[in-house]
Amino acid sequence: MLSLKNQTEGNLAEAEVDFVPVIGFLILEEGEAAAAINITILEDDTPELEEYFLVNLTYVELIMAPVTSFPPRLDSEGLTAQIIIDANNGARGMIQWQHSRFEVNETLESVILVAHRSEEALGHVSLFVYAQNLEAQLGLDYIFTPVSLHFSDGERHKNIEIMILDDDIPEGDEKFQLILTNPSPGLELGQQTIAVITILANDDGPGVLSFNNSEHFFLREPAALYVQESVAVLYFVREPARGLFGTVTVQFIVTEVNSSTESKDLTPSKGYIVLEEGVRLKALHISAVLDTEPEMDEHFVCTLFNPTGGARLGAQVQTLITVLQNQAPLGLFSISAIENRATSIDIEETNRMVYLNVSCTNGIDLAVSVQWETISETALGMRGMDVVFSIFQSFFGQASFWLVFLYFGRFSIWYNVKKIIIYYLPMARDFYSSKGFNDTKS
Structure with a gap:
């Protein structure tokens, strides 16, 4: 049987604050080759870098040993073990994207993202950054090379630049991600580790909205003889043909000519048209309203305005509609x-x-x-x-x-x-x- 004496010695780590110092004995029974020494590490809320302390073996003796000419002894090497307490409580800081959502135009040429190091900023740290395709394609829509970011002691920010490629192909919104990963020991990652960059629809990708012709519609009030002549069918078209990305809307209003007064003789007199992704043409039916008042010819204009979804208005945004006289207004x-x-x-x-x-x-x-x-x-x-x-x-x-x-x-x-x-x-x-x-x- 052997008895080993061990002793802890603080070095940087503070005894009774970072660990519990102990002095004790280990007894190795006959046939045993190893035994464990338990050291208690104390938790605190103070941001700290790596700390270490030592555990030393001091002497060994034989207990109840038979007569032998080879008693146990301590090796000249390996008598000291070093215990390292890793940096903790954000001592090396926490890194995340300063902003996690970006929208850029294709013509912007580049976009800059900022990696922000918060809390403590002690020591040198590093992490890895790479791009992930979504709709946007690396090398076709943007250029970025994976890179390791290194922060020196006290450094808080690093800028990452991404090149945006401009082409003449109509496209809808396209996205890709920039991801922070693999932090060095002691460095923590925040919640915003994934930045989403959206390259907005371009080259009229959502389309150019207009009426498909300049026809002047002549309507009659819907009496029994003129039911078919009381409805105007207006067609909205989205150009170019390959620019049908995303869902877009456009509002319309029917007013008297040279006036902003909304029509009461046509229905609907205002509203909006929705063109879903891939839809190029939609129809709007505008009907004359039947009333009992004798009226002369009345002239109205249907106007498109306020497109959404990245679409824009084309040249033909107005259509004339005339409701012909009814009820013999002149007698x-x-x-x-x-x-x-x-x-x-x-x-x-x-x-x-x-x-x-x-x-x-x-x-x-x-x-x-x-x-x-x-x-x-x-x-x-x-x-x-x-x-x-x-x-x-x-x-x-x-x-x-x-x-x-x-x-x-x-x-x-x-x-x-x-x-x-x-x-x-x-x-x-x-x-x-x-x-x-x-x-x-x-």
Whole structure:
């Protein structure tokens, strides 16, 4: 049996602060070749670099030994063990990216990232930095060589420069990562060890948005006869054809021409169009609104604005839409006999007056004119080519007026909304001539 005496000695590490000093004995039974010495290391909150202390073997003796001429002895080498307490509590600092998200344009040429060393900055430390492709490709979209970063004692920052390559290919947003790893002993890594760099869509990668033509749309209000003519189909196109990256949106508004007033006669009058990735063309249906008010032609313009997702507006961003007049805004005219509102009159040959009523509905708050005339060569026995009573009649604040015809003989009267047509016998002309009505006005 052997008894070994050991003793700890502090060197840099402070006894009772960094470790518990002990003096003790080890007993190695017969046949044993090794035994353990337990040393307690104390934990504290103080940032510290490497500290060490020594454990020494002091002497050895034989216990209950038989008579021998070769007693145990201490070797001349290996009597001292050095215990190293690694740097702790951030003594060498903590390193992470100062910012972990970057967005750059392809034309920027380069982007600089900063590795920041926080907390304590004691001693020399190092770590490794490398790039990881996502959508962006090393050598095609950017250039970076993996490198070891070395921080000297007290150094807080290191700059990393990455070259951005510019080309003329339409592309969407492309990303790659720059990663911090493999810190030297005692150096800690923070949470932001991965920086994501986004090369924004370029060369019109998200597309140029515009209307696909300059067509002027003419609509009617959706009455039964004009349902198909009440809708305008506007097409939004995204160019160039290979620039369809990402989802983009564009807003539109329908206003009166030369005004910012939103239209109430077309629907929808505003909104936005979404073109998903890969979608080049979308349609917008704009419909005329049915109302009961007589209206003249109304002119509107649909305008694109505020594109998102990296898209921009093209040249054709406005389309004209005209809603044609409806409900006869200048008046709806009719003519009929005053007596029975008949559409035709048959009269026996006699001397009498014929009274006709011309009526105007809609647009009665306007000053309008209507032309009426008699047409010859339509009745049996008609002589000559004369046209009589061809005049313009104006309406001023009234909804109707009546006409008086003095006739001799038999004639008939028909009408439509544009003209009053009177057919008369030649005796009527002779009668008027005999009464002295020979000039044009008469």
